[in-house]
Amino acid sequence: MRKRFRCKDLGWKCGYLQTAPTVTELMVKVEEHLRHFHALPVLPADLRQRAESVVYEVPPRERPEVRGTAGREASRPVPREGP
Numbered sequence: 001m002r003k004r005f006r007c008k009d010l011g012w013k014c015g016y017l018q019t020a021p022t023v024t025e026l027m028v029k030v031e032e033h034l035r036h037f038h039a040l041p042v043l044p045a046d047l048r049q050r051a052e053s054v055v056y057e058v059p060p061r062e063r064p065e066v067r068g069t070a071g072r073e074a075s076r077p078v079p080r081e082g083p
Protein backbone atom coordinates (compact mmCIF):
# COMPACT_ATOMS: atom_id res chain seq x y z
CA MET A 1 0.00 0.00 0.00
CA ARG A 2 1.20 3.48 -0.75
CA LYS A 3 2.15 5.77 2.11
CA ARG A 4 1.08 9.34 2.36
CA PHE A 5 2.24 12.29 4.41
CA ARG A 6 0.50 15.61 4.87
CA CYS A 7 2.11 18.61 6.50
CA LYS A 8 -1.20 19.69 7.96
CA ASP A 9 -1.30 16.47 9.98
CA LEU A 10 1.58 17.97 11.94
CA GLY A 11 -0.66 20.90 12.71
CA TRP A 12 1.03 23.18 10.20
CA LYS A 13 -0.72 25.46 7.77
CA CYS A 14 0.85 23.89 4.73
CA GLY A 15 -0.82 22.12 1.85
CA TYR A 16 2.12 19.83 1.16
CA LEU A 17 1.17 16.24 0.44
CA GLN A 18 3.55 13.48 -0.58
CA THR A 19 3.00 9.86 -1.55
CA ALA A 20 5.57 7.07 -1.94
CA PRO A 21 5.59 3.26 -2.05
CA THR A 22 7.53 2.95 1.23
CA VAL A 23 7.93 5.00 4.39
CA THR A 24 11.67 5.24 3.76
CA GLU A 25 11.22 6.79 0.32
CA LEU A 26 8.47 8.99 1.64
CA MET A 27 10.58 10.35 4.47
CA VAL A 28 13.41 11.25 2.07
CA LYS A 29 11.00 13.45 0.12
CA VAL A 30 9.37 14.82 3.24
CA GLU A 31 12.71 15.75 4.78
CA GLU A 32 13.63 17.59 1.61
CA HIS A 33 10.39 19.53 1.81
CA LEU A 34 10.92 20.36 5.49
CA ARG A 35 14.43 21.55 4.71
CA HIS A 36 13.42 23.89 1.92
CA PHE A 37 9.98 25.08 2.95
CA HIS A 38 10.12 25.00 6.71
CA ALA A 39 13.71 26.18 7.16
CA LEU A 40 14.86 23.02 8.91
CA PRO A 41 18.31 22.22 7.53
CA VAL A 42 18.76 19.69 10.31
CA LEU A 43 15.64 17.77 11.13
CA PRO A 44 15.20 17.28 14.89
CA ALA A 45 14.82 13.60 15.77
CA ASP A 46 11.53 14.16 17.56
CA LEU A 47 10.08 15.99 14.58
CA ARG A 48 11.12 13.16 12.30
CA GLN A 49 9.36 10.76 14.63
CA ARG A 50 6.25 12.91 14.65
CA ALA A 51 6.32 13.13 10.87
CA GLU A 52 6.57 9.36 10.59
CA SER A 53 3.76 8.91 13.08
CA VAL A 54 1.30 10.85 10.92
CA VAL A 55 2.11 8.86 7.78
CA TYR A 56 -0.86 6.80 6.76
CA GLU A 57 -1.59 4.15 4.17
CA VAL A 58 -3.59 5.09 1.13
CA PRO A 59 -6.45 2.67 0.53
CA PRO A 60 -5.90 0.98 -2.85
CA ARG A 61 -9.37 1.84 -4.11
CA GLU A 62 -9.22 5.48 -3.21
CA ARG A 63 -10.20 7.61 -6.16
CA PRO A 64 -8.03 10.49 -7.25
CA GLU A 65 -8.92 13.48 -5.19
CA VAL A 66 -11.84 15.29 -6.72
CA ARG A 67 -11.80 19.01 -6.24
CA GLY A 68 -13.93 21.88 -7.33
CA THR A 69 -17.30 20.18 -7.09
CA ALA A 70 -18.23 21.71 -3.76
CA GLY A 71 -20.61 24.61 -3.97
CA ARG A 72 -22.38 23.43 -7.08
CA GLU A 73 -25.21 22.01 -5.03
CA ALA A 74 -26.69 25.49 -4.88
CA SER A 75 -27.69 25.35 -8.53
CA ARG A 76 -30.22 22.62 -7.85
CA PRO A 77 -33.66 23.74 -9.06
CA VAL A 78 -36.05 24.76 -6.35
CA PRO A 79 -39.58 23.36 -6.79
CA ARG A 80 -42.13 26.11 -7.19
CA GLU A 81 -45.31 26.20 -5.25
CA GLY A 82 -48.48 27.10 -7.12
CA PRO A 83 -50.47 30.18 -6.11
Ligand SMILES: [Zn+2]
Binds near residue numbers: 007012014015033
Ligand atom coordinates in the same frame (compact mmCIF):
# COMPACT_ATOMS: atom_id res chain seq x y z
ZN1 LIG B 1 5.08 21.72 4.60
